[in-house]
Amino acid sequence: MKKILSLVLALALVLSLVAVASADGIKVGIVNNPPSESGYREANVKDFETVFSAENGYEVMTAYTLKNDEQLAAAERFVNAGVDVLLISAAETTGWDTVLKLAKDNGILVFLFDRMIDCDPDLYEAAVVSNMANEGALAVDWLLGLNLPEYNIIHIQGAMGSDAQVGRTGAVDEQAAAGKFNLVAQQTATWDETTAKQIVESVINSGEKFNIIYAENDGMAQGAVAALDEAGITHGKDGDVIVMGFDCNKWALRKVLAGEWNYDGQCSPFQAAVIDEMIKTLSNGGTIEGLNEKKQKISEETCFVCDTITEDDINNYGLGD
Amino acid sequence: MKKQSEAQGYSFFQKHSQLLIPVTILALLLLFNLLRDSSYFNIAIRFNNDNNPVLAGNLISTIVDASELVILSIGMTLVTAACGGQDISVGALGTIAATMFAKVLYLFDEIGVAQILVALLATCGVTVLFSLFNGTLVAVFKIQPMIATLILFTCGRSIAYWIGQIANLFIPENPITPIIGTVIPGFPVPTPVLIVAVVGILFALVFKFTNLRLYTQTVGINQGAARLNGINCVAIKLISFAILGVCCAIAGVINVCRIGGKVTYNSLMVDFEMKAILAVAIGGNSLGGGKFRIIGSVLGAYAYCLLFNTLIAMKVPSTHITAYQAVVIFLLVIFSSDQVKETIAKFWKTWIVGKFRSKTTGTDISSGKEA
Numbered sequence: 001m002k003k004i005l006s007l008v009l010a011l012a013l014v015l016s017l018v019a020v021a022s023a024d025g026i027k028v029g030i031v032n033n034p035p036s037e038s039g040y041r042e043a044n045v046k047d048f049e050t051v052f053s054a055e056n057g058y059e060v061m062t063a064y065t066l067k068n069d070e071q072l073a074a075a076e077r078f079v080n081a082g083v084d085v086l087l088i089s090a091a092e093t094t095g096w097d098t099v100l101k102l103a104k105d106n107g108i109l110v111f112l113f114d115r116m117i118d119c120d121p122d123l124y125e126a127a128v129v130s131n132m133a134n135e136g137a138l139a140v141d142w143l144l145g146l147n148l149p150e151y152n153i154i155h156i157q158g159a160m161g162s163d164a165q166v167g168r169t170g171a172v173d174e175q176a177a178a179g180k181f182n183l184v185a186q187q188t189a190t191w192d193e194t195t196a197k198q199i200v201e202s203v204i205n206s207g208e209k210f211n212i213i214y215a216e217n218d219g220m221a222q223g224a225v226a227a228l229d230e231a232g233i234t235h236g237k238d239g240d241v242i243v244m245g246f247d248c249n250k251w252a253l254r255k256v257l258a259g260e261w262n263y264d265g266q267c268s269p270f271q272a273a274v275i276d277e278m279i280k281t282l283s284n285g286g287t288i289e290g291l292n293e294k295k296q297k298i299s300e301e302t303c304f305v306c307d308t309i310t311e312d313d314i315n316n317y318g319l320g321d
Numbered sequence: 322m323k324k325q326s327e328a329q330g331y332s333f334f335q336k337h338s339q340l341l342i343p344v345t346i347l348a349l350l351l352l353f354n355l356l357r358d359s360s361y362f363n364i365a366i367r368f369n370n371d372n373n374p375v376l377a378g379n380l381i382s383t384i385v386d387a388s389e390l391v392i393l394s395i396g397m398t399l400v401t402a403a404c405g406g407q408d409i410s411v412g413a414l415g416t417i418a419a420t421m422f423a424k425v426l427y428l429f430d431e432i433g434v435a436q437i438l439v440a441l442l443a444t445c446g447v448t449v450l451f452s453l454f455n456g457t458l459v460a461v462f463k464i465q466p467m468i469a470t471l472i473l474f475t476c477g478r479s480i481a482y483w484i485g486q487i488a489n490l491f492i493p494e495n496p497i498t499p500i501i502g503t504v505i506p507g508f509p510v511p512t513p514v515l516i517v518a519v520v521g522i523l524f525a526l527v528f529k530f531t532n533l534r535l536y537t538q539t540v541g542i543n544q545g546a547a548r549l550n551g552i553n554c555v556a557i558k559l560i561s562f563a564i565l566g567v568c569c570a571i572a573g574v575i576n577v578c579r580i581g582g583k584v585t586y587n588s589l590m591v592d593f594e595m596k597a598i599l600a601v602a603i604g605g606n607s608l609g610g611g612k613f614r615i616i617g618s619v620l621g622a623y624a625y626c627l628l629f630n631t632l633i634a635m636k637v638p639s640t641h642i643t644a645y646q647a648v649v650i651f652l653l654v655i656f657s658s659d660q661v662k663e664t665i666a667k668f669w670k671t672w673i674v675g676k677f678r679s680k681t682t683g684t685d686i687s688s689g690k691e692a
Binding site: 226319 | 360368372378382386479481491503576580583585586587589591629633636638640
């Protein structure tokens with residue numbers, strides 16, 4: 001039994017070596033978070049797997065985990081396996097210097113996507129990211145444009161300290177400090193529906209007035225709406241409370257189209273094509289243009305509002321099914 | 322006469338001393354809220370967006386929010402008592418349950434009560450299987466419960482995603498699951514509360530008419546003695562895990578129905594394992610197994626949720642909430658430790674009771690000098 005097993009394993013090893021030797025595409029290692037994380041991540045992972053495929057001349061290795069140390073180990077493994085390109089969406093912003101230096105010494109092209117890493121910009125070629133502060137500013141500008149007599153906001157935050165939370169909170173805090181917004185409640189639900197619902201329920205029970213729910217992702221907006229429905233508070237297009245979410249999941253955009261929600265801010269997970277273009281430019285001896293001082297390329301993002309959204313928007317920009 | 326009533330009072334205290342901790346915490350929290358803002362206790366009937374009456378208020382919110390935790394803490398108490406350890410995979414298993422429930426419902430063209438029951442049964446089947454896997458590791462392979470259940474704790478949410486296949490998984494549109502999550506049309510008591518009541522009554526009946534409590538306690542206190550008395554220790558432990566599996570299924574389904582039917586693999590019932598263990602501990606149950614009181618754990622679960630609700634009602638900054646929780650839990654653990662309990666009892670005996678006696682009768686009982 002043991003002999004057969006070892007024979008099979010040896011055979012598999014030989015075959016895999018043959019497979020590696022026969023492929024002559026660009027070897028790419030992708031380090032990302034797992035698709036189960038969210039609709040955003042699922043679309044993100046799918047985007048990269050579609051663009052960086054064997055048909056497009058790439059040979060891909062992937063590692064998906066929420067844990068930074070496992071990501072670091074995977075990146076090191078990819079470097080040792082001799083990849084040409086390393087693509088990273090880091091779980092945490094720190095701890096990457098050693099691995100990135102190792103990659104640079106081995107002449108590997110490193111691209112960051114979706115999330116930034118705190119390190120010397122020399123260590124990577126470019127970072128294709130969203131500007132979360134822009135997303136917040138876009139949402140707040142839209143709110144201010146409504147010219148409401150009062151802005152009584154329940155602000156439900158994501159996991160404190162995350163890029164998305166910091167960016168999307170910034171613009172709201174600015175207006176609150178300027179006295180334009182009254183934050184009835186500002187609490188974190190750590191991206192969790194149930195906690196978001198509890199926060200809104202608590203405000204309703206206290207009897208305080210509010211007319212806006214600013215939730216930092218679609219899921220928490222959904223939890224908040226469940227609390228409104230239970231309390232008989234109307235929301236959306238013709239309702240008493242304005243509901244705002246982020247990420248543009250298809251299901252959320254459908255709620256905007258149905259007029260149950262008012263606003264959904266886009267957070268684009270489609271960075272693969274841009275990176276693909278950059279790799280081709282570099283391998284043809286060109287240089288990447290249009291980067292800022294942090295070597296960032298900011299994804300263009302938009303927002304969708306219940307008055308103007310169309311079925312096409314949902315199909316073109318919506319994430320998931 | 323006086324002696325007898327004293328003795329009775331003492332035995333009543335002995336019998337229920339375990340419940341002293343959760344009851345005191347609940348009472349203190351309620352008192353705190355009363356002093357802070359008496360409108361906290363307002364209860365009203367509101368009409369939801371489907372125009373059905375719903376009971377509403379902070380207390381109602383607390384009781385509804387505690388539903389999943391109460392059900393889980395019942396199962397957790399049994400596992401703790403029988404195995405002398407805790408199952409840390411209940412959150413992951415609840416997520417698997419919610420996913421399974423949604424997936425099974427997609428098999429039907431039309432969803433009515435019968436289909437919901439089928440889905441619930443299938444879900445229970447799956448969670449019980451997972452739980453029995455845990456149980457086998459614990460009972461047969463004698464692995465520490467926390468280590469054994471660490472396996473499912475680690476991979477459970479991935480398994481749920483694997484079952485669900487897509488990140489944005491919703492329960493298909495149907496008339497029944499919103500009712501499970503909110504209220505039965507025309508009846509204002511929230512459905513999760515009714516489910517908890519039914520589960521509670523079922524457990525009360527099981528404990529009344531079977532030997533489950535006695536056997537579980539016996540196994541938990543002394544396995545060798547239990548075996549000599551003809552109790553099948555492995556079976557008892559497996560039963561406790563199977564019951565916890567059913568609890569996970571019910572809790573998972575309630576949770577996903579309450580938040581509008583979206584299955585979120587990484588945040589559904591997150592940290593519930595720790596909350597359930599805490600509820601068992603607040604309830605005065607020994608985490609080392611043996612004697613247990615379900616009602617203690619249930620009160621513990623409500624106490625935990627009341628604390629959380631109080632903190633949000635006070636608008637404690639979100640980053641501080643866990644710190645406040647930690648302080649309360651710290652005090653609680655300290656005051657429920659035997660060391661502190663003994664000291665307090667001694668203090669009570671010598672200083673309060675002793676002084677009182679010596680004043681009224683003119684004798685110091687403890688030393689008996691003047692007698």
